[in-house]
Amino acid sequence: MFSFFKKKEHTEEKVIQKVEPQDYNNIETIAEYFKNETGVTFEKQMSILKNKVTTFCKKREIHSFAQLLEMIQSNNELKQELIDYLTTNETFFYRELKQIQELVELVKHSSSNVKILCAPSATGEEPYSIAIALLEAAIDPSRFSITGIDINSEALQKAHEARYKERNVRNLSTQLLAKYFTHSNNNYVLHDSIKSLVTFKQFNIFDDSLKTLGKFDFIFSRNMLIYFDTKTKIKAKNILESLRTDDSQEIFFGHADLF
Numbered sequence: 001m002f003s004f005f006k007k008k009e010h011t012e013e014k015v016i017q018k019v020e021p022q023d024y025n026n027i028e029t030i031a032e033y034f035k036n037e038t039g040v041t042f043e044k045q046m047s048i049l050k051n052k053v054t055t056f057c058k059k060r061e062i063h064s065f066a067q068l069l070e071m072i073q074s075n076n077e078l079k080q081e082l083i084d085y086l087t088t089n090e091t092f093f094y095r096e097l098k099q100i101q102e103l104v105e106l107v108k109h110s111s112s113n114v115k116i117l118c119a120p121s122a123t124g125e126e127p128y129s130i131a132i133a134l135l136e137a138a139i140d141p142s143r144f145s146i147t148g149i150d151i152n153s154e155a156l157q158k159a160h161e162a163r164y165k166e167r168n169v170r171n172l173s174t175q176l177l178a179k180y181f182t183h184s185n186n187n188y189v190l191h192d193s194i195k196s197l198v199t200f201k202q203f204n205i206f207d208d209s210l211k212t213l214g215k216f217d218f219i220f221s222r223n224m225l226i227y228f229d230t231k232t233k234i235k236a237k238n239i240l241e242s243l244r245t246d247d248s249q250e251i252f253f254g255h256a257d258l259f
């Protein structure tokens with residue numbers, strides 16, 4: 001009955017937080033893994049890679065590059081996050097327009113329907129530019145199909161949304177902008193009529209499954225090889241060439257993709 005007066009026991013719990021030692025060294029192992037998986041090399045940018053991967057790890061409470069390496073080998077979601085984080089998706093409408101105009105001429109003079117591949121498509125500006133240029137040349141949409149592929153899942157999500165900033169559409173005339181986009185809240189939203197002309201799929205060009213895409217009459221592969229070393233560029237070129245319907249048709253590489 002006297003329990004009410006009993007002195008409250010002092011049970012101060014000490015929260016012992018285990019502080020894991022951090023070891024963000026040996027970035028070379030991550031660089032090598034990333035190159036083997038994606039082709040992308042950071043050979044000349046090791047300190048940039050180290051800073052970026054350190055930030056990636058700290059955000060996820062991953063305490064060392066060794067731990068990260070172990071985790072991405074068994075966790076596809078985390079591996080994809082790292083790929084999305086480390087690949088560069090810079091692109092814009094009507095980039096290197098001359099090549100797109102060349103393609104338009106080839107399609108115009110083709111006697112059959114054509115299949116076009118953009119590998120990589122990044123956030124969609126390139127395949128959508130091709131669709132716009134073909135329509136502007138009065139080519140009926142039933143005469144072509146366009147597929148865009150990329151390894152970066154976030155870029156493909158943006159391609160599906162097709163909502164662009166001013167800098168992405170800077171090369172388009174006001175007439176094209178008015179014809180194919182709705183301008184709202186500082187965004188240029190591409191019309192569904194153009195969106196429906198492009199199919200996006202997630203692929204790593206080095207994966208065997210790439211073959212399931214079939215063959216293409218025209219292939220664009222611009223500004224991806226710049227991230228590969230010479231050996232990997234040649235490998236990628238051979239893979240892309242194996243996707244051609246006509247072996248004599250040159251692939252449209254970017255001017256910076258030089259071998």
Ligand SMILES: C[S@@+](CC[C@H](N)C(=O)[O-])C[C@H]1O[C@@H](n2cnc3c(N)ncnc32)[C@H](O)[C@@H]1O
Pocket residue numbers: 037038039040087088089090091092095119120121122123126149150151152155203204205206221222223224227254
């Ligand atoms: C700079 S963008 C080029 C986009 C567009 N072709 C252009 O020229 O504007 C490079 C793209 O290559 C993609 N990429 C890098 N390695 C790849 C791989 N192994 N397979 C597929 N896409 C890859 C990146 O995710 C990125 O979106």
